[in-house]
Each structure stands twice: as structure tokens, then as C-alpha cells.
């Protein structure tokens with residue numbers, strides 16, 4: 394036990410010592426290359442000697458470090474033996490240069506070989522501590538492409554609809570699959586943990602549950618956020634989780650660690666939104682209800698019948714069947730015209746009839762327009778009593794009642810319109826007191842009252 398403590402302690406000096414031979418070797422090679430007259434021969438030879446000693450010490454520390462974690466793979470193997478080889482080659486380089494007239498070819502070979510080994514060993518070491526995508530994670534896209542970064546694990550799916558993206562299945566698990574499953578699967582369960590399926594990960598490992606809803610000290614999150622030098626850090630070898638992957642994991646756990654919820658049901662702050670946007674092209678800004686809901690167009694006879702009455706009917710988009718109703722500017726509508734709207738009652742979602750002589754009685758024609766989201770009937774002689782006929786239109790998002798006879802009792806309707814976002818009521822009979830109260834009672838609705846209130 395004591396022995397283990399001491400070797401573990403020594404191991405931690407590896408990151409400190411590795412930089413010494415790097416400096417000595419680079420200095421020795423540069424001096425020999427730039428200062429050819431031989432006066433520096435002694436100094437150069439001494440640098441190689443120092444490099445051999447420090448590379449040896451670094452290798453020893455490294456050996457102990459690797460023993461206390463479980464970095465058992467090819468990267469470690471190559472890094473370890475290349476490191477030792479650097480110490481050996483340095484010793485040989487020193488030996489060659491002890492001769493007053495060293496062989497020029499041996500000098501050149503030791504220089505080239507040492508620098509090449511330094512580059513490879515250092516890169517492998519970096520991959521082990523930071524993950525192999527560390528270097529290029531934030532590189533400009535052309536450089537990432539040039540270096541083949543996209544091929545080494547950044548081929549992420551691009552999503553369009555947050556409702557259909559399952560947070561665990563599509564965002565969290567793919568990272569586990571790539572970076573954890575190698576050691577936590579149906580066959581190999583290090584620490585007693587199998588992350589291959591939802592059922593198995595819920596069972597946890599030897600230490601119990603590893604994911605606890607809402608708990609950011611959950612073991613999976615703790616293990617991936619430990620200092621990378623910690624023996625408990627995960628993964629013990631192979632590619633580390635990136636900063637963004639850790640942030641997403643933390644977000645999912647904080648939001649309740651639900652395995653079956655879609656991304657759109659979780660609240661995301663700006664930084665999470667930015668990560669989802671840049672990784673998956675996933676836009677979480679809410680889309681209007683009519684964009685998310687599909688409906689088929691009214692048939693052409695309906696279009697013809699409504700147009701024939703002198704009212705305008707237009708499709709809102711090519712990809713959906715929603716329509717907008719309006720009238721020709723300055724013309725007054727009649728009850729007969731409005732009754733024709735019932736043929737398209739499912740599809741009418743925008744209704745704009747400003748200054749059209751619309752009365753309370755006529756409003757009854759709108760009762761069946763249950764998918765109405767935008768109602769613009771400003772400039773008409775209508776009252777709260779007339780509007781109250783529309784209490785079942787629960788999809789309304791915008792209502793414009795500017796310059797009407799609507800009064801304070803109108804606000805009683807707001808409880809029945811849960812989706813209402815904007816309300817325009819200036820130049821109506823609404824009092825400024827009622828307006829102020831409504832703004833307090835319905836903070837999510839933007840109530841535009843006009844200049845006088």
C-alpha cells in the first residue's frame with residue numbers, strides 16, 4: 394500500500410518532467426544546426442546528456458502514472474515505449490558527440506530521429522490527456538477538413554425539428570456509445586457498469602446509481618469532469634468527452650435525466666441553445682403553432698365560393714393548408730359574406746377585417762373558427778359583449794381591437810385564451826386602471842394600450 398502511494402505520487406510528476414527533454418533536445422538540435430564551427434560541441438553534448446537523464450525520469454514517472462490509472466491501450470503502449478526510446482537515443486547522441494570529431498552522419502540521424510519521436514510521443518500523450526479531438530475541436534472548418542477531423546468522430550446528425558429529437562437517444566447516448574461503451578457494455582462491465590441500454594445504465598455500477606435525476610453530482614458527470622490526471626477520470630483511456638458534450642450531459646441531468654423526452658420539452662439557456670445549434674443545426678426558438686401543425690387546403694370550390702362573395706381568401710404557405718381571410722380596403726362586410734366562411738372553418742387562421750362595419754351580431758360567424766391565431770378587427774363598432782362570443786377560440790395569439798367599443802369586461806376573456814401573446818386595445822373604452830391590472834395579471838401577454846395609457 395505504501396509502495397503504491399509512493400509510485401502514485403511519483404507518477405504525478407510526469408507532466409512536469411516531460412517538458413524538460415523536449416526543451417533540451419530542441420535546443421541541442423538548433424545549436425548544432427545554426428552554429429557549425431564546433432566551439433559549442435561541448436555544450437551541445439551536455440544538452441543531450443541532460444535530455445537523456447530527464448527523459449529517463451519522465452519515462453519512469455510516466456510508467457507509474459499509467460499503472461495507477463487504467464490507460465490500457467495501443468496509444469499508451471506507443472507513448473510509453475517511444476518515451477523510453479527518446480531517453481536511449483539521447484544517450485546515444487551524447488555518446489556520439491563525446492568523440493572530438495563526431496561522425497556527421499550519426500549527428501544528423503540522431504537529430505532527425507529525436508525530433509520526429511518527440512512530435513509523435515508528445516501528440517500521443519496529448520491525445521491521452523485531452524482526447525484526440527482536443528487539438529482540432531475549435532480549428533476553423535477548412536483546417537478541420539484538411540486534417541480529416543470530420544472523419545474522426547464529428548459526423549453529427551443534423552436535425553430540423555426539436556419535437557422529434559429525443560434528448561437521450563439522439564444527443565447523450567451517441568457520445569456514450571463512442572467514448573464509454575468500449576469498457577461498459579454487455580460483455581465488459583468495468584466498475585459493474587453497463588451503459589449499452591437504458592435499462593442497464595439505470596441499474597448503475599458497483600457504487601450504485603450513476604445517473605440521478607436533477608443531481609449534477611451524479612457519478613457519470615462527476616467522472617467526466619474530474620481533473621484528467623485523476624485515476625477516477627473517465628474514460629480511463631481513449632477519446633475524452635469534449636467540453637460541449639459534458640455541458641449537454643450536465644444539461645440533460647439537470648433537466649431531470651428523462652430518457653424518453655424530446656429536446657423541445659426541456660428548457661435550454663442561451664449557451665445550450667448555441668451548442669445544439671452549432672453541433673446539430675437544431676434551432677430551439679419556438680415556431681408558430683401553425684408551422685408545426687399540418688392541415689390540408691380547402692377544396693377549390695370553397696376558394697371559389699368565398700371569393701365570389703367579394704371576400705379575399707389566400708393560402709398562407711405552399712407547404713401547408715392554412716388560409717387568411719381579408720376584405721378589399723374600404724369595403725364593408727355583410728353577414729351573408731361572413732356566413733360563407735364556415736366552409737373553410739378549419740383552415741382559417743388569420744382574419745383581417747379592419748374598418749369593415751363589423752358589428753357584434755356578425756362576430757357570431759367567427760365562433761366556429763377554432764384554429765384562428767390572428768384576429769385583426771380594429772376600427773369596427775364592436776363591444777365586449779360581441780367579442781365574448783369568441784371565448785372558445787383558444788388558439789388565438791394576436792388580437793387587434795384598436796379603435797373599437799371594447800371595455801374593461803373584455804379582460805375576463807383572457808383566461809380562456811392561453812396562447813395569447815399580443816393584444817392591441819388603444820382608442821377603445823378600456824380604462825387605464827384595468828389595463829395596468831391586466832398587465833400585472835397576464836405578464837406573458839404584450840398589451841399595447843396606446844399613448845394615453
Ligand code: HEC
Nearest residue numbers: 572573576583584586598599600601612613627628629630
Ligand atoms: C478504457 C476503459 C474505460 C472507458 C473507455 C470508460 N471507462 Fe468508466 N470505468 C472503467 C473502469 C476500469 C472502471 C472501474 C474503476 C473505477 O471505478 O474507476 C470504470 C468505472 C466507471 C464508473 C463507476 C461505476 C461504479 O459504480 O463504480 C463510471 C460512472 C464510469 N466508469 C463512467 C464512464 C463514462 C461516462 C465513460 C465515457 C465517457 C467511461 N466510463 C469510459 C473503464 C473505462
